[in-house]
Amino acid sequence: MITTVRKSCYRSSQTELPVGFPAGAGAQKVRVKEELEAYPTESVELSCQFIDGGSSTKLTQVSWIWEPVDGQRDNIAVYHPVYGHSFPNPSFRDRVVFLYNNLKNPSIRINNLRMSDAGRYTCEYATYPSGNEQGTTSLIMLAKPRNSARVVTVQAGSRSLVVAQCEAADAKPAATIKWLASVGGNHSTSTTNGPDGIVTVRSEYRLVPTAADNGREVTCMVEQRTQERPWAQTLRLSVEYPPTVSIEGYDNNWYVGRSDAVLLCLANANPAPTAITWTSASGPLPDTVVxxxxxxxxxxxxxxxxTTFICEVRNKHGASRHQLTTFVIEALEDPSSAGLVAGAVIGSLLALLLVVTLVGVLLTRSRRQQRRGFPSSGDSFATGSGGSNGGDYGNKARLLFGSSGNGGKNGTSANNNGPIYTYREGCDATGTLTEKPNNFHHHPLQHPSTGNPPTAHDILLCGEMDEAERRKFELDDSMEEEEERYDRFGNVRGGGNMLPPAYHAHRSHGVEAEMDVYLDNDMESQRDGSVISRTAIYV
Incomplete structure (x- = not known):
């Protein structure tokens, strides 16, 4: 392979004229390339051309003379038009050839170049009558570096260590090495000179290695004259360290009967772990564990x-362990649907409670209205002479306020002196209804114009009545059972005294005596002069 010419300018050389030659004689010139660059194992062409200054000049012979960088001149090739080629130097004999069999253009080619071939090459003519003419070319031998880079495996610690190396070997001229790195470190460079001017450059990158530096990148860059662009290689650091261990997979929901519980022992180590061991703090692993x-x-x-599970991981730099305590809980239901079931139950209970509350409120309000209501015109109690045509007997009423309607004792209800009818429980099957004259001639609530006696509603609404008196008109809940027994009787359907069998009123000669007994056991006198039964339900 023929090398490219780095410098292609020509240079001519002229020898001094011998003494006695006329000064006007034309100067002779030899044209050559001033400098060439070549590489070992390649080929190079050394060109030479004689510039004829006149027809009187005769060329007799041409020679190529090599002058090493650190040696003496030596003739390596000769061409004579009669005697032909000659290669006196044995080191070039098989590697040098003349390109043209012509004295005017005695260019040569040197094959299989060596680094030692560098030096000055002179093309020299022997002429007549002007003498010797010559031209010199400098041959520069270049060597491309053999570039390489590698990581150095180290162990994490506290000392600065070489973690990467880069080399440009056997280069001419010497190469330059640079580092690009994201880790904190520094580098050092050394140079080694070889034969024939070749140079080897080495560089080392250093840092205090840690586990975090493992796998990080550093780049070596080599620049040299023979390279069109810098050579670069990226390395990943290798830092070894003992394991660090963790246990994952526990979700705090290990309930009795669960079958998919799994624990994972994760280790970060370089090199990879050589052994992983599971143990239990309470002794051997349970039989249900795999x-x-x-x-x-x-x-x-x-x-x-x-219990507490322990995972131990080991590599060549040591061992590390981690432990995890698990808690087993009782599972009353399928945990996957526990939330849904709980929500449905709570929602159902709330809905049921709401319905029960509404029903209770409606029933309570209905009963209170019935207990606090007053007999209508059809529910008045007919007594006296007109009693046979009176209205129905009230199912809930057990206290009679004077006479009612037109059937009063005197045919009128203009005063409150009419009889008070009460019943007495616990008597025989026929029952007894007693009458007691009303000796109170005026009630505080009596209407001033009409003189009508106050109703129960008026008494309840009276502001002058104290709390004790007001409670006497409230329903005693303990009497509800008895009230339901009274509700079985219907209203008065026709004329006559159609009272329930146990409460038909009848006259007796011993009325006053019965009244006294009843008052002793059941009746209670009021401040307004009325007498109220303790066992009656007030409406």
Missing amino acids: VDDNKLMVRKVDDAVN
């Missing part, structure tokens, strides 16, 4: 796995 390398599987969760 170990597969770094995985611990529980076939069925029970109280035996309510």
Whole structure:
């Protein structure tokens, strides 16, 4: 392979004229390339051309003379038009050839170049009558570097260590090495000179290695004259360290009967772990546990796995362990639907409670209205002479306020002196209704114009009545059972005294005596002069 010419300018050389030659004689010139660059194992062409200054000049012979960088001149090739080629130097004999068999253009080619071929090459003519003419070319031998880079495996520690190396070997001229790195470190460079001017350059990158530096990148860059662009290689650092261990997979929901509980032992180590061991703080592993390398599987969760599990990981730099305590809980229902079931139950209870509350409010309001209501015109109690045509007997009423309607004692109800009718429980099957004259001639609530006696509603609404008196008109809940027994009787359907069988009123000669007994056991006198039964239900 023929090398390219780095400098292609020509230079001519002229020898001094011998003494006695006329000064006007034309100067002779030899044209050559001033400088060439070549590489070992390649080829180079050394051109030479004689510039004829006149027809009287005769060329007799041409020679190529090599002058090493650090040696003496030596003739390596000769051409004579009669005697032909000659190669006196044995080191060039098989590697040098004349390109043209012509004295005017005695260019040569040197094959299979060596680094030692560098030096000055002179093309020299022997002429007549002008003498010798010559021209010199400098041959520069270049060497492309053999570039390489590698990482150095180190162990994490506190000392600065070489973690990467880069080399440009056997280069001419010497190469330059640079580092690009994201880790904090520094580099040092050394140079080694070889034969024939070749140079080897080495560079080392240093840092205090840590586990975090493992896998980080550094780049070596080599620049040299023979390279069109810088050579670069990226390296990943290799830092070894003992394992760091963690256990994952526990979700705080290990309930009795669960079958998919798994723990994973994760280790960060360089080199890779050589052994992973599972143990239990309480002793041997439970029978329900299965170990597969770094995985611990529980076939069925029970109280035996309510313990502390330990995972130990080992590599060539040491061992590390991690432990995890698991807690087994009781599972009353399928945990996957526990939230849904709980929500449905709570919602159903709230809905049921709301319905019960509404029903209770409606029933309570209805009963209070019935208990606090007053007899209508059809529910008045007919007594006296007109009693046979009176209205119905009230189902809930057990206290009669004077006479009612037109059937009063005197045929009128213009005063409150009419009789008070009460009933008495616990008597015989026929029952007894007694009458007591009303000796109170005026009630505080009596209407001033009409003189009508106050109704129960008026008494309840009276502001002058104290709390004790007001409570006497309230329903005693303990009487509800008895009230339901009274409700079985219907209203008065026709004339005559159609009162329930147990409460038909009848006259007796011993009325006053019965009244006294009844008052002693049941009746209570009021401040307004009225008498109210303790056992009656007030409406």
